[in-house]
Amino acid sequence: MTSTPRHATAPATAAPVRLSAEVADALEAGSAVVALESTILSHGLPPGRNLEVAGRLENTVRRAGAVPATIAVLDGTPLVGLTTAQLERVCSPEEDLDKLSARDLGPALASGRSGATTVAGTSVLAHAAGIGVFATGGLGGVHLPPPGETTTWDVSADLAVLGRTPILVVCSGMKSILDIPATLEVLETGSVPVLGYGVDEFPAFYLRSSGQPVPHRVDGPEQVAGAMRAHRTFSPAGMLLANPIPEEAEMDRELHDRLLVEGLAEVTGSAVSGGDVTPALLEHFHTASGGVSLDANEELVVANAELASLVAVELAR
Template sequence: MSESIVVSETVRAALDERRPVVALESTIFTHGLTRPRNVEVALAAEQQLRDAGVVPATVGVVEGVPVVGLSAPQIRALGDAATPVVKIGIRDLPVVAVKRLHGGTTVAATALLAHRAGVGVFATGGLGGVHRGAATTFDESADIVALSSIPIVVVSAGVKSVLDIAATLERFETLGVTVVGFRTTGFPGFYIRDSGCAVDDIDSPEDAAALARARDDLGLRSAVLVGNPVDPAAQVDPELHDRVLDEAEREATTARVRGKDLTPFLLEHMHRATGGRTLETNVAAYRGNVALAAEIAKAMAR
């Protein structure tokens, strides 16, 4: 591990003692949720892990320094509107280090920093992926490439449903990322339980731990992605989801929204059009993923 990464004493002690640890990303509360709900969700996720007997390791960047195991005051500071905070992918880490910026880490950056610290399990909400129309724009998330080279277990409610999920799964296959569904053969679509794309299934946290061990025994260097569907009562009605997504895409085309601005634009439109339902689904999915990641971490520790 690079000396430029700070690992909290609590996380370091847990890793040294081989106790279960779960990494959490910071963009979910720096850029993904509105204030003050963002900090409430972040601190609640940490407490959820502690209650399950697992050490939380929220990852972020403070004054240019990557931290694995942010303190509560650091989380509050990064989630505060008064603090300038940038969104940090892997490519941005050198820039923010030189400029000494505060930042929330994406899935890709969180996975990298957590793995460098020795954390084997990571819980997030929804992944980035291949954007619709990528055949001409070549627009795809850095999450895909990162997970092809970082041997960590990632628990996610699937790929954000505004993306091209089928193409994303094809890219994962090409890059050698193991993808399974937790007690489902339908890969989850973040806001909805089934994206319509088929995957292999596993039945228990122990199965996920066994997959990680088998990967390591084979010398593979890619992630194991566990798709965990949101609770049935919390998903957005699939018909409503498809309708508002179509509306969002038409509005984006009219407004000529492209590139990195497209996904936030689509998600914000869906939030408004569903009366805030997508936000509640997002939070419910995140909590479910944190719970499953805790059990997988405990199984791996055993």
């Protein structure tokens, strides 16, 4: 995409975001727009492959009839819809972008820093731009307690932001390295509806099922759009649409379970703690699986982008 950016002030907040011309025109016309995060590109995929996946995601959204809006902060400016050159910056290892959650946006904008946006950061900026549908890979959640402890205070900001931001997040659940039952409880506390797309059990990112039931099942984009419209009439909270990884891309469960045990053992015997635990575990998955987890990650986020686009088209009707 090579459109000229425009400045726009979102109706929901006073914070300015810069929209690409393509995104601004689509929003003005009431057409379907799908937000895409940038952390998966800068921090989740290796150089080279990340740029390929960025292009594949945007092309997937367009083929489904919507306009892609990849979101990032560059030089202190929140961008909604990136040019080719901006996407290349996000994917370049030389940029060494910060990872920006919702809490980090203000300081980053004020100091002129650049960063890739997480699920929380992307949700906030997408809503500020007037975008109601967002596709990602996995949602953050409640972390498992450290070894020897029974509780944890490590809870992703994604959950709190979704509880107060009226946006539909399409993902493949959350990674199995998180406490999925506790995460679902937190979403319930935040009055966030959780829908399972074509399934009765909540997905676990690399795996199609976590064994946990989903509160509500939907079997088509029109059902999702109907639920979202009704929800928006009385609640400021967002909605989560859990879309399981395509069957052909699902990781072998035995391999998955072995990598999880190995990764947890490595982390337990190291100085890794806090927010560094999840990246360390994911790195173990990527390296020890011989690339299987990277392939799975790509296929699930592409599938989510397609589904989000179909729902966005229904909402725009």
